Amino acid sequence: MRKLDDWLGSEETGEPFTHCICCRLPLVEIAEPWLVNKEFQRGECVLEYAICQPCRDAITDQICEPSKLAVRGFLEREIDWEARIHEFMQSHDLTDRFVNCIACRQAAHEAVGYGISALYDSGGSLVAGPLPLLICQPCITRMTAGLSTESRAVWSRFLEIHFPGPAGEGGFPGFL
Numbered sequence: 001m002r003k004l005d006d007w008l009g010s011e012e013t014g015e016p017f018t019h020c021i022c023c024r025l026p027l028v029e030i031a032e033p034w035l036v037n038k039e040f041q042r043g044e045c046v047l048e049y050a051i052c053q054p055c056r057d058a059i060t061d062q063i064c065e066p067s068k069l070a071v072r073g074f075l076e077r078e079i080d081w082e083a084r085i086h087e088f089m090q091s092h093d094l095t096d097r098f099v100n101c102i103a104c105r106q107a108a109h110e111a112v113g114y115g116i117s118a119l120y121d122s123g124g125s126l127v128a129g130p131l132p133l134l135i136c137q138p139c140i141t142r143m144t145a146g147l148s149t150e151s152r153a154v155w156s157r158f159l160e161i162h163f164p165g166p167a168g169e170g171g172f173p174g175f176l
Helices: 002-008 053-060 065-078 081-091 093-100 137-144 148-163
Strands: 034-041 044-052 113-120 133-136
Touching: 002 044, 002 113, 034 133, 044 053, 044 081, 065 137, 093 133, 113 137, 133 137
Parallel strands: none
Antiparallel strands: 034 044, 034 113, 113 133
């Protein structure tokens, strides 16, 4: 069973994330919260990064309001937050949040793909609130179905800039 540090650390280095993928500044020196986002396909991590709040805000500012509303609508309609928060409070092991999809409850080990997201405070401590969470690929697809072409282009540019290689539609839009 994976430990929390394994889930939220870099698969590439085996260490915690230290720098923002966008501004490249050391996360603990920015004095702002940051997110860690990772995407898994068939049990293998295919995308991972940490992004500081100011850089995340700069990206989300490029997303149109109807796209943001579509994502928020999914999160409000498809996730029983009251039940999830109750479950979260019952468990003292944050890795339990990576067992099932936050929305449809599909087991992670049965999912072809899923994304995880976690929030750290400005001092580098994991924040236990609605995050960390795991969301399966079908739910990510449903969540992002209402994104405009322009908003999808923002995500594509982010991937092109920070993950050079073959183009693809994948990626967990954890910055939304």
